[in-house]
Amino acid sequence: NAGVTQTPKFQVLKTGQSMTLQCAQDMNHNSMYWYRQDPGMGLRLIYYSASEGTTDKGEVPNGYNVSRLNKREFSLRLESAAPSQTSVYFCASSEVMGGNQPQHFGDGTRLSIL
Amino acid sequence: GDSVTQMEGPVTLSEEACLTINCTYTATGYPSLFWYVQYPGEGLQLLLKATKADDKGSNKGFEATYRKETTSFHLEKGSVQVSDSAVYFCALRRGHNDYKLSFGAGTTVTVRA
Numbered sequence: 001n002a003g004v005t006q007t008p009k010f011q012v013l014k015t016g017q018s019m020t021l022q023c024a025q026d027m028n029h030n031s032m033y034w035y036r037q038d039p040g041m042g043l044r045l046i047y048y049s050a051s052e053g054t055t056d057k058g059e060v061p062n063g064y065n066v067s068r069l070n071k072r073e074f075s076l077r078l079e080s081a082a083p084s085q086t087s088v089y090f091c092a093s094s095e096v097m098g099g100n101q102p103q104h105f106g107d108g109t110r111l112s113i114l
Numbered sequence: 115g116d117s118v119t120q121m122e123g124p125v126t127l128s129e130e131a132c133l134t135i136n137c138t139y140t141a142t143g144y145p146s147l148f149w150y151v152q153y154p155g156e157g158l159q160l161l162l163k164a165t166k167a168d169d170k171g172s173n174k175g176f177e178a179t180y181r182k183e184t185t186s187f188h189l190e191k192g193s194v195q196v197s198d199s200a201v202y203f204c205a206l207r208r209g210h211n212d213y214k215l216s217f218g219a220g221t222t223v224t225v226r227a
Contacts (some may be wrong), residue, residue, distance in 0.1 A: 003156070016204060042118070042217030044159070056215070058208065090157055102148075105157030 002026050004106035006091050012112045013081045021066040021109050023091030031094045032074035033058075033103065034066060036087040043090065049074055081113045118204050120218035121144040127194055127225050135189040135221045137178075145206040147180050147187040148215070149170075152183035152201040161189075163200070194225045 006023045025032065035043040045058030049068040063085060065074045065077045074093075078085060088110050092103040146165045147198040150158040158201065162171030164180035164187065171178050178189045187204060204218040 040219050042213075042219045044217075045214060076188075085194045092157075102160040102163070103158075105159070107155065 004091055004093055004104050006089075006109050008109060009107065010110045012067050014112065014114050015082060016041035017081050018077070018079050019081065019111075020072070020078075021089055021091075021107060021111075023075065024073045025091075025093040025104070026072065027093060027095075027104065028071070029093035029104070030071070031096060032068065033092040033094075033097075034064075034074070034076045035061065035090045035092065036085075037090060037108070038087050046076065046089075046097065083113045086113045087111060116145070116206060116208055116214075116216045118206055118216055118218035120202075120204050120221050122219075122221070124222040124224060127223065129196060129225055129227055130193045131225075132190075133191045133194045133198070133223065135179050135202055135204075135223070137186065137187045137189065139204075141183050141185075141206055141216075142206055143208060144182075145208050147178070148205040148207070149176070149178055149187070150205060150217075151205040152199070152203065152220070158203060190211050194223075196225045196227050199223060199225045207221060 004025045032047040033048045044060050047066040049055045052071045058083050067075045088108045091106045094101045096101045117140045145181045148163045150160040152158045153159045162173040163169040167182035169180045177192045201220045207217045
Protein backbone atom coordinates (compact mmCIF):
# COMPACT_ATOMS: atom_id res chain seq x y z
CA ASN A 1 0.00 0.00 0.00
CA ALA A 2 1.95 3.01 -1.26
CA GLY A 3 -0.69 5.64 -0.45
CA VAL A 4 0.83 9.08 -1.07
CA THR A 5 4.38 9.09 -2.43
CA GLN A 6 6.55 12.21 -2.46
CA THR A 7 9.87 12.69 -4.19
CA PRO A 8 12.51 13.68 -3.36
CA LYS A 9 12.72 13.13 0.40
CA PHE A 10 15.50 15.67 0.87
CA GLN A 11 16.81 18.52 -1.25
CA VAL A 12 19.23 21.40 -0.82
CA LEU A 13 18.98 24.34 -3.20
CA LYS A 14 20.75 27.63 -3.66
CA THR A 15 18.78 30.87 -3.62
CA GLY A 16 17.30 31.51 -7.04
CA GLN A 17 17.30 27.89 -8.21
CA SER A 18 14.09 26.23 -9.30
CA MET A 19 12.76 22.80 -8.56
CA THR A 20 9.61 20.71 -8.68
CA LEU A 21 8.37 18.53 -5.86
CA GLN A 22 6.48 15.48 -7.06
CA CYS A 23 3.49 13.82 -5.44
CA ALA A 24 1.49 10.79 -6.54
CA GLN A 25 -1.35 8.90 -4.89
CA ASP A 26 -2.70 5.46 -5.74
CA MET A 27 -5.98 5.62 -3.82
CA ASN A 28 -8.05 7.06 -6.69
CA HIS A 29 -8.64 10.19 -4.64
CA ASN A 30 -10.17 13.23 -6.27
CA SER A 31 -8.64 15.97 -4.08
CA MET A 32 -4.98 16.73 -3.43
CA TYR A 33 -3.18 19.30 -1.32
CA TRP A 34 0.24 20.81 -0.67
CA TYR A 35 1.21 22.00 2.81
CA ARG A 36 4.33 23.39 4.38
CA GLN A 37 5.29 22.65 7.97
CA ASP A 38 7.36 25.12 9.94
CA PRO A 39 8.38 24.92 13.61
CA GLY A 40 5.71 26.25 15.95
CA MET A 41 3.25 26.92 13.13
CA GLY A 42 1.59 23.63 12.37
CA LEU A 43 0.78 22.97 8.71
CA ARG A 44 -0.26 25.71 6.30
CA LEU A 45 -2.00 25.04 3.02
CA ILE A 46 -0.14 26.27 -0.06
CA TYR A 47 -2.38 25.07 -2.90
CA TYR A 48 -5.06 22.48 -3.39
CA SER A 49 -6.80 20.70 -6.23
CA ALA A 50 -10.40 19.76 -5.63
CA SER A 51 -10.49 17.52 -8.68
CA GLU A 52 -8.51 16.75 -11.80
CA GLY A 53 -8.18 19.88 -13.90
CA THR A 54 -8.67 22.40 -11.09
CA THR A 55 -6.24 24.13 -8.72
CA ASP A 56 -6.74 26.91 -6.17
CA LYS A 57 -4.66 28.96 -3.78
CA GLY A 58 -4.48 28.16 -0.11
CA GLU A 59 -3.17 30.28 2.76
CA VAL A 60 0.42 30.80 1.59
CA PRO A 61 0.63 30.46 -2.23
CA ASN A 62 3.18 33.20 -2.97
CA GLY A 63 6.35 31.88 -4.59
CA TYR A 64 4.79 28.58 -5.64
CA ASN A 65 2.96 27.11 -8.60
CA VAL A 66 1.21 23.78 -8.96
CA SER A 67 0.13 21.40 -11.68
CA ARG A 68 -2.49 18.69 -11.42
CA LEU A 69 -1.00 16.51 -14.11
CA ASN A 70 -3.69 13.84 -13.91
CA LYS A 71 -5.85 12.30 -11.22
CA ARG A 72 -2.85 10.67 -9.55
CA GLU A 73 -0.23 13.39 -9.66
CA PHE A 74 0.02 16.89 -8.19
CA SER A 75 3.34 18.73 -8.40
CA LEU A 76 4.60 21.84 -6.59
CA ARG A 77 7.09 24.14 -8.27
CA LEU A 78 9.40 26.74 -6.80
CA GLU A 79 10.44 29.01 -9.67
CA SER A 80 13.08 30.99 -7.77
CA ALA A 81 13.80 29.51 -4.36
CA ALA A 82 14.25 31.82 -1.36
CA PRO A 83 15.60 31.00 2.13
CA SER A 84 12.10 31.68 3.53
CA GLN A 85 10.93 28.60 1.64
CA THR A 86 13.11 26.32 3.72
CA SER A 87 10.55 23.97 5.20
CA VAL A 88 9.12 20.49 5.21
CA TYR A 89 6.56 20.05 2.45
CA PHE A 90 3.71 17.57 2.68
CA CYS A 91 1.40 16.39 -0.02
CA ALA A 92 -1.99 14.98 0.97
CA SER A 93 -5.03 13.54 -0.75
CA SER A 94 -8.63 12.81 0.12
CA GLU A 95 -11.49 11.06 -1.62
CA VAL A 96 -13.39 14.32 -1.92
CA MET A 97 -12.99 17.77 -0.47
CA GLY A 98 -14.57 18.62 2.84
CA GLY A 99 -17.02 16.45 4.67
CA ASN A 100 -15.52 13.98 7.08
CA GLN A 101 -13.11 12.45 4.61
CA PRO A 102 -9.66 12.23 6.17
CA GLN A 103 -6.65 13.54 4.36
CA HIS A 104 -3.87 11.02 3.76
CA PHE A 105 -0.35 12.43 3.93
CA GLY A 106 2.94 11.56 2.31
CA ASP A 107 6.17 11.31 4.30
CA GLY A 108 7.30 14.81 3.37
CA THR A 109 10.10 16.53 1.48
CA ARG A 110 12.69 18.33 3.56
CA LEU A 111 13.85 21.33 1.56
CA SER A 112 16.70 23.65 2.52
CA ILE A 113 17.43 26.85 0.63
CA LEU A 114 20.90 28.30 1.17
CA GLY B 115 -10.72 33.56 11.42
CA ASP B 116 -10.58 29.97 12.50
CA SER B 117 -7.73 28.97 14.77
CA VAL B 118 -6.52 26.13 16.94
CA THR B 119 -4.40 26.53 20.06
CA GLN B 120 -2.51 23.61 21.53
CA MET B 121 -0.54 23.34 24.72
CA GLU B 122 3.12 23.94 24.08
CA GLY B 123 5.59 21.12 24.36
CA PRO B 124 7.74 19.33 24.48
CA VAL B 125 6.15 16.86 26.85
CA THR B 126 8.27 14.08 28.36
CA LEU B 127 6.63 11.20 30.18
CA SER B 128 7.52 7.82 31.62
CA GLU B 129 5.90 4.70 30.26
CA GLU B 130 2.43 4.01 31.72
CA ALA B 131 1.93 7.65 32.71
CA CYS B 132 -1.24 9.54 31.78
CA LEU B 133 -1.12 11.98 28.89
CA THR B 134 -3.32 15.00 28.28
CA ILE B 135 -2.74 17.46 25.44
CA ASN B 136 -4.99 20.50 25.60
CA CYS B 137 -6.58 21.90 22.47
CA THR B 138 -8.97 24.82 22.19
CA TYR B 139 -10.41 26.34 19.07
CA THR B 140 -12.02 29.45 17.66
CA ALA B 141 -14.45 28.99 14.82
CA THR B 142 -17.87 30.04 13.63
CA GLY B 143 -20.58 27.49 13.20
CA TYR B 144 -20.05 23.83 13.99
CA PRO B 145 -16.60 22.67 12.96
CA SER B 146 -15.38 19.11 12.79
CA LEU B 147 -12.37 18.40 15.01
CA PHE B 148 -9.43 16.09 14.43
CA TRP B 149 -6.27 14.84 16.06
CA TYR B 150 -3.43 13.87 13.75
CA VAL B 151 -0.21 12.11 14.81
CA GLN B 152 3.18 12.36 13.13
CA TYR B 153 5.72 9.66 13.96
CA PRO B 154 9.41 10.45 13.38
CA GLY B 155 10.25 10.71 9.70
CA GLU B 156 6.69 10.15 8.57
CA GLY B 157 3.71 12.16 7.41
CA LEU B 158 0.62 12.91 9.44
CA GLN B 159 -1.92 10.21 10.15
CA LEU B 160 -5.47 10.73 11.33
CA LEU B 161 -5.70 9.53 14.93
CA LEU B 162 -9.32 10.35 15.74
CA LYS B 163 -12.10 12.76 14.93
CA ALA B 164 -15.40 14.16 16.18
CA THR B 165 -17.95 15.87 14.01
CA LYS B 166 -20.48 17.30 16.47
CA ALA B 167 -20.77 18.48 20.05
CA ASP B 168 -20.40 15.80 22.74
CA ASP B 169 -19.01 13.28 20.25
CA LYS B 170 -16.09 11.26 21.57
CA GLY B 171 -13.42 10.14 19.16
CA SER B 172 -11.22 7.20 20.13
CA ASN B 173 -8.40 5.15 18.62
CA LYS B 174 -5.32 3.26 19.87
CA GLY B 175 -6.24 4.03 23.48
CA PHE B 176 -6.52 7.77 22.83
CA GLU B 177 -9.75 9.68 23.39
CA ALA B 178 -10.98 13.21 22.85
CA THR B 179 -14.42 14.70 23.48
CA TYR B 180 -15.84 17.61 21.46
CA ARG B 181 -16.85 20.19 24.08
CA LYS B 182 -18.70 23.07 22.47
CA GLU B 183 -19.31 24.90 25.75
CA THR B 184 -15.57 25.19 26.38
CA THR B 185 -14.54 25.07 22.68
CA SER B 186 -12.11 22.29 23.52
CA PHE B 187 -11.00 18.92 22.17
CA HIS B 188 -8.37 17.67 24.62
CA LEU B 189 -6.49 14.47 23.78
CA GLU B 190 -6.07 11.89 26.56
CA LYS B 191 -4.50 8.51 27.05
CA GLY B 192 -4.45 6.67 30.33
CA SER B 193 -1.21 4.72 29.94
CA VAL B 194 1.34 5.73 27.31
CA GLN B 195 3.95 3.54 25.66
CA VAL B 196 7.31 4.35 24.13
CA SER B 197 5.69 3.84 20.72
CA ASP B 198 3.41 6.83 21.41
CA SER B 199 6.38 9.19 21.05
CA ALA B 200 5.35 11.51 18.24
CA VAL B 201 4.11 14.99 17.38
CA TYR B 202 0.37 15.46 17.87
CA PHE B 203 -1.65 18.03 15.93
CA CYS B 204 -5.13 19.26 16.71
CA ALA B 205 -7.06 20.48 13.66
CA LEU B 206 -10.47 21.73 12.69
CA ARG B 207 -12.55 21.91 9.55
CA ARG B 208 -15.12 24.65 9.65
CA GLY B 209 -17.97 22.95 7.84
CA HIS B 210 -19.03 19.92 5.91
CA ASN B 211 -18.17 21.40 2.54
CA ASP B 212 -15.10 23.28 3.59
CA TYR B 213 -11.80 22.03 2.21
CA LYS B 214 -9.57 23.82 4.68
CA LEU B 215 -7.99 22.16 7.69
CA SER B 216 -6.66 24.59 10.29
CA PHE B 217 -3.87 23.03 12.33
CA GLY B 218 -2.47 23.79 15.74
CA ALA B 219 1.28 24.19 16.14
CA GLY B 220 1.79 20.60 17.27
CA THR B 221 2.90 19.09 20.58
CA THR B 222 5.98 16.87 20.73
CA VAL B 223 5.58 13.95 23.12
CA THR B 224 8.47 11.75 24.22
CA VAL B 225 7.81 8.64 26.29
CA ARG B 226 10.76 7.14 28.15
CA ALA B 227 11.01 3.48 29.11
